[in-house]
Amino acid sequence: MPREILYGWGRTSPSAANLENPSSQAQVEALLHSSDATLARGLGRSYGDAAQLAGGLVLSNRLLGGISPIDGAGVVTVGAGISIDELLTVAMPQGWFVPVTPGTRHVTIGGAIAADVHGKNHHLDGSFSRHVTALRLVTPTGTHDLTPATHHDLFWATMGGMGLTGVVTQATLQLIPIRSDHVLVTTMRFDTLDEIMAEMLAHDDDFRYSVAWVDCMTRGRSMGRGILTRGDHAPSGTTPVAPRGARLTVPFTAPSGLLNSLTVRAFNELWFRSSPRHREAEPQGIGAFFHPLDGVNSWNRLYGRRGFVQYQFAVPDEAGDSVRTAIEKLSSSHVPSFLAVLKRFGPGNPGPLSFPIPGWTLALDLPVGPAKLPGLLNELDELVLASGGRVYLAKDSRLDAATAHAMYPRLEDFRRIKESVDPEGLITSDLARRLNLLGK
Numbered sequence: 001m002p003r004e005i006l007y008g009w010g011r012t013s014p015s016a017a018n019l020e021n022p023s024s025q026a027q028v029e030a031l032l033h034s035s036d037a038t039l040a041r042g043l044g045r046s047y048g049d050a051a052q053l054a055g056g057l058v059l060s061n062r063l064l065g066g067i068s069p070i071d072g073a074g075v076v077t078v079g080a081g082i083s084i085d086e087l088l089t090v091a092m093p094q095g096w097f098v099p100v101t102p103g104t105r106h107v108t109i110g111g112a113i114a115a116d117v118h119g120k121n122h123h124l125d126g127s128f129s130r131h132v133t134a135l136r137l138v139t140p141t142g143t144h145d146l147t148p149a150t151h152h153d154l155f156w157a158t159m160g161g162m163g164l165t166g167v168v169t170q171a172t173l174q175l176i177p178i179r180s181d182h183v184l185v186t187t188m189r190f191d192t193l194d195e196i197m198a199e200m201l202a203h204d205d206d207f208r209y210s211v212a213w214v215d216c217m218t219r220g221r222s223m224g225r226g227i228l229t230r231g232d233h234a235p236s237g238t239t240p241v242a243p244r245g246a247r248l249t250v251p252f253t254a255p256s257g258l259l260n261s262l263t264v265r266a267f268n269e270l271w272f273r274s275s276p277r278h279r280e281a282e283p284q285g286i287g288a289f290f291h292p293l294d295g296v297n298s299w300n301r302l303y304g305r306r307g308f309v310q311y312q313f314a315v316p317d318e319a320g321d322s323v324r325t326a327i328e329k330l331s332s333s334h335v336p337s338f339l340a341v342l343k344r345f346g347p348g349n350p351g352p353l354s355f356p357i358p359g360w361t362l363a364l365d366l367p368v369g370p371a372k373l374p375g376l377l378n379e380l381d382e383l384v385l386a387s388g389g390r391v392y393l394a395k396d397s398r399l400d401a402a403t404a405h406a407m408y409p410r411l412e413d414f415r416r417i418k419e420s421v422d423p424e425g426l427i428t429s430d431l432a433r434r435l436n437l438l439g440k
């Protein structure tokens, strides 16, 4: 069996596993019975160790393909290894779009279900799971066709269950109709975080998609200044065409330290100044609006050999102040954050490991290296926990077990449901071991 070193997108904690590429449900079933520790993996876009299993058997889902004809109501059944990019290539020319897309389209349907990914429309449309009507799950005790009505607990535990309930082989999704491959985007630039948050609270619900970029390198009056972009699909246009692939590739791993306080501060200044103060209904392509980072292949190499941490948390509306406190802590620590993205969340899914909480979510990309980083992140954990919030497991590479358990208080429910289909705990991951998610 080929042994491979597997990384998350942040490249911080690789581990070696045996990698197999099953191409059918029968092969997944057979492989699941051949090992005492197994995990599914997609395109490795989770940032930490969620898609790794040291010393175990990792099943790449990439050959679990197939896209059914899209019916007149926009319902499609896809193999778990199909990426959102591949699905859009087929669906967009027929006038259909995915109901939820994360900030990259290079994620598989299996990975989107396991993390229950959210997009810029969570405040109105919820996360990916809300649009999945059925899925097939291979577990150590059998294969199940799940719908929310027939298998409520197992279906929802799988949505956001980080691959720990079994291997998804296919799913049925409800797509949304589009008439154009453009989004009409309204851009607003704000000098303070308070203004951005007030505007998002007042008017996000008027837009299907909304996201704010926040400058975490400024202090004083302009702390947390930023750019808010919101939009919706253009009502008409030419036949939609799927976005093109990346035009650039980062050819080698950059020297660690390339992204430091100075370079990030200079970039942020340029970015902020080059944005219009207020521009309405500007047509932008799907790729530019939803997946700007996909324009450069392997951009994670820019963070150097030490890699980077993405820290994403959600806090309830009543704790909106903790977003400001987090940014204050970051800007006063001088730890550079190249990307800081603020979004509104609606309710989470009914599953025990659902991440979203109605309120705010902030995601920070932080290069590994600064001595202050571990202490800063521990402080942020305390702040998030005290605010009734939680950290996103799909991005995590460094939480400790006790903090994770406090952030996900329904973990016992998750374990009970998992044990009903995997009593011996054969399906596990580096993330599950680090955070003792399974209690074994």
Ligand SMILES: Cc1cc2nc3c(=O)[nH]c(=O)nc-3n(C[C@H](O)[C@H](O)[C@H](O)COP(=O)(O)OP(=O)(O)OC[C@H]3O[C@@H](n4cnc5c(N)ncnc54)[C@H](O)[C@@H]3O)c2cc1C
Pocket: 009, 039, 040, 041, 042, 043, 044, 045, 046, 047, 050, 051, 061, 080, 081, 101, 102, 103, 104, 106, 107, 108, 109, 110, 111, 112, 114, 115, 116, 117, 118, 119, 162, 163, 164, 166, 167, 168, 169, 293, 394, 395, 429
């Ligand atoms: C640039 C960038 C932007 C991002 N933006 C967002 C965002 O806006 N919102 C958001 O929610 N996330 C975002 N993410 C995170 C990403 O969407 C998730 O981590 C997603 O799960 C990655 O999918 P993948 O196919 O790469 O899965 P992997 O990273 O390979 O695996 C992720 C998890 O899925 C499980 N899994 C994979 N396939 C299966 C299967 N067939 N059956 C069961 N479990 C399976 C794995 O075991 C693992 O636990 C972003 C990531 C990047 C790199």
